Amino acid sequence: MTHHRPFVDIRHAQKCYGELEVLKDISLQVEQKQIVAIIGPSGSGKSTLLRAINDLDPLTSGEVWLDGVQVNKLLPHTQYEKHINQIRQQIGMVFQHFNLFPHLTVRENITLAPKLLKGISDDEANVLAEQQLEHVGLIDRIDYHPSQLSGGQKQRVAIARALAMKPKLMLFDEATSALDPELVEEVNQVMKMLAEEAMTMIIVTHEMGFAESVCDRVLFMDGGVVVEEGAPEVIFRNPTQERTKNFLRKHLEGVK
Amino acid sequence: MDIDLILRVYPHFLKAAILTIELSVLTAILGLVCGSLGAAARLSRFQALHFLGAAYVSLFRGTPALIQLFLLYFGGPQIGIQLDAFEAGVIGLGVNIGAYMTETIRGAIISVHKGQTEAARTLGMSSWQAMRYVILPQAFRLMVRPLGVNINALIKGTALVAAISVVELTYTAQRYIGSTYKPFEMFLLAGALYMVIIYITGRGISWLDRKVRIQ
Numbered sequence: 001m002t003h004h005r006p007f008v009d010i011r012h013a014q015k016c017y018g019e020l021e022v023l024k025d026i027s028l029q030v031e032q033k034q035i036v037a038i039i040g041p042s043g044s045g046k047s048t049l050l051r052a053i054n055d056l057d058p059l060t061s062g063e064v065w066l067d068g069v070q071v072n073k074l075l076p077h078t079q080y081e082k083h084i085n086q087i088r089q090q091i092g093m094v095f096q097h098f099n100l101f102p103h104l105t106v107r108e109n110i111t112l113a114p115k116l117l118k119g120i121s122d123d124e125a126n127v128l129a130e131q132q133l134e135h136v137g138l139i140d141r142i143d144y145h146p147s148q149l150s151g152g153q154k155q156r157v158a159i160a161r162a163l164a165m166k167p168k169l170m171l172f173d174e175a176t177s178a179l180d181p182e183l184v185e186e187v188n189q190v191m192k193m194l195a196e197e198a199m200t201m202i203i204v205t206h207e208m209g210f211a212e213s214v215c216d217r218v219l220f221m222d223g224g225v226v227v228e229e230g231a232p233e234v235i236f237r238n239p240t241q242e243r244t245k246n247f248l249r250k251h252l253e254g255v256k
Numbered sequence: 257m258d259i260d261l262i263l264r265v266y267p268h269f270l271k272a273a274i275l276t277i278e279l280s281v282l283t284a285i286l287g288l289v290c291g292s293l294g295a296a297a298r299l300s301r302f303q304a305l306h307f308l309g310a311a312y313v314s315l316f317r318g319t320p321a322l323i324q325l326f327l328l329y330f331g332g333p334q335i336g337i338q339l340d341a342f343e344a345g346v347i348g349l350g351v352n353i354g355a356y357m358t359e360t361i362r363g364a365i366i367s368v369h370k371g372q373t374e375a376a377r378t379l380g381m382s383s384w385q386a387m388r389y390v391i392l393p394q395a396f397r398l399m400v401r402p403l404g405v406n407i408n409a410l411i412k413g414t415a416l417v418a419a420i421s422v423v424e425l426t427y428t429a430q431r432y433i434g435s436t437y438k439p440f441e442m443f444l445l446a447g448a449l450y451m452v453i454i455y456i457t458g459r460g461i462s463w464l465d466r467k468v469r470i471q
């Protein structure tokens with residue numbers, strides 16, 4: 001059997017909050033090394049879809065597969081916990097509000113999970129923290145606390161923390177939306193660097209320029225469905241759907 | 257005011273104050289144990305434990321501590337629980353304050369931003385690891401002050417055990433009133449000693465609060 005198996009495979013994802021259907025039968029495949037942007041108006045279900053991928057917001061129905069393994073498997077509680085913790089180690093996630101651990105230093109933020117989950121020694125953990133901070137250009141902040149960093153620096157540390165687990169897939173949920181405009185670029189630079197290193201990424205963003213320059217594919221979501229998807233040139237220059245056109249026009253007006 | 261009398265009896269009051277302190281310390285320890293268990297139960301994903309925790313809190317906060325104490329000390333022997341007054345005092349007050357501490361500890365834990373748990377779980381930590389390494393260290397800082405309020409209430413609450421004749425401060429004051437007929441002096445002295453204990457405890461709490469905040 002040579003049937004092709006997508007790296008990330010979301011099949012018929014449905015999510016309901018009571019009566020409210022937030023995701024309506026969404027299917028999405030992402031290949032290894034692909035970079036996919038998800039755009040759409042507020043409340044369209046972008047975050048919910050992204051957070052279904054690591055089962056942070058479990059789906060009501062449908063399946064999520066990563067590299068041939070079903071993420072949202074039905075298992076008894078303890079077995080499920082073991083399974084999902086294993087899966088999550090392979091999926092890095094970056095949040096809008098960073099969610100750094102404020103009681104730990106930058107170094108400890110990065111080393112906590114690898115130490116606990118991979119059983120590496122203190123020395124190995126320190127080397128790892130140094131490497132990751134070197135990578136995002138913050139080695140001189142290694143012994144700072146998160147409260148002593150700017151928003152852009154916090155987000156770069158959050159990315160370094162996720163990368164320290166050596167994930168196969170990175171999820172970004174509006175990583176730059178909470179930043180002052182002048183700090184957006186430094187975070188975008190780090191994400192571009194990851195793109196060049198061929199990391200597989202799914203990026204929820206409001207920054208069309210960034211999506212266009214970095215991503216291979218763009219999904220436009222509205223009202224819990226994928227209205228339109230395609231190459232960035234197509235979605236941004238020649239969208240076919242009226243809703244996409246409206247959204248992009250409104251967005252452009254908002255930016256001006 | 258009879259200063260001579262105060263100077264004469266105050267060594268006895270000091271001894272009683274020591275007992276009040278012992279009572280307070282043991283009660284606080286028992287309260288913290290009950291409070292931690294109660295909070296764990298309240299936050300448990302097991303429905304039965306959750307219910308048990310909730311029942312504990314509403315039962316012990318919903319009835320007077322004095323009734324609980326009487327029930328334990330006077331009613332206990334009827335169902336085979338034989339305790340001396342001091343033991344009954346510690347257990348009665350400890351379990352009672354534990355109900356308040358349950359809510360304090362639970363409140364501190366749930367007020368840690370949920371993004372913290374999400375970040376930890378996303379990295380692959382188990383719910384216990386997230387609790388132990390991410391949530392509790394932050395919750396601990398938030399609970400020092402409100403636990404201090406619970407402990408303040410507890411110290412004043414130890415006066416209740418006078419009613420089951422534990423020879424602590426309040427009981428001692430009452431006893432000396434019986435022989436001296438000077439309630440003003442006796443209660444003033446007892447009150448002053450309570451104030452000293454509470455003041456010192458308060459300073460200790462503030463110190464701990466500052467310490468956990470700075471690090």
Ligand SMILES: Nc1ncnc2c1ncn2[C@@H]1O[C@H](COP(=O)(O)OP(=O)(O)OP(=O)(O)O)[C@@H](O)[C@H]1O
Pocket residue numbers: 017020022040041042043044045046047048049
């Ligand atoms: N826990 C929840 N309970 C009820 N409704 C929810 C919950 N979380 C999200 N929703 C609803 O689901 C819908 C989709 O939310 P989601 O956060 O995925 O949107 P989004 O596209 O990420 O929006 P934004 O751009 O504002 O982040 C919204 O209508 C939201 O109100």
Ligand SMILES: [Mg+2]
Pocket residue numbers: 046047048173174
């Ligand atoms: Mg969102």
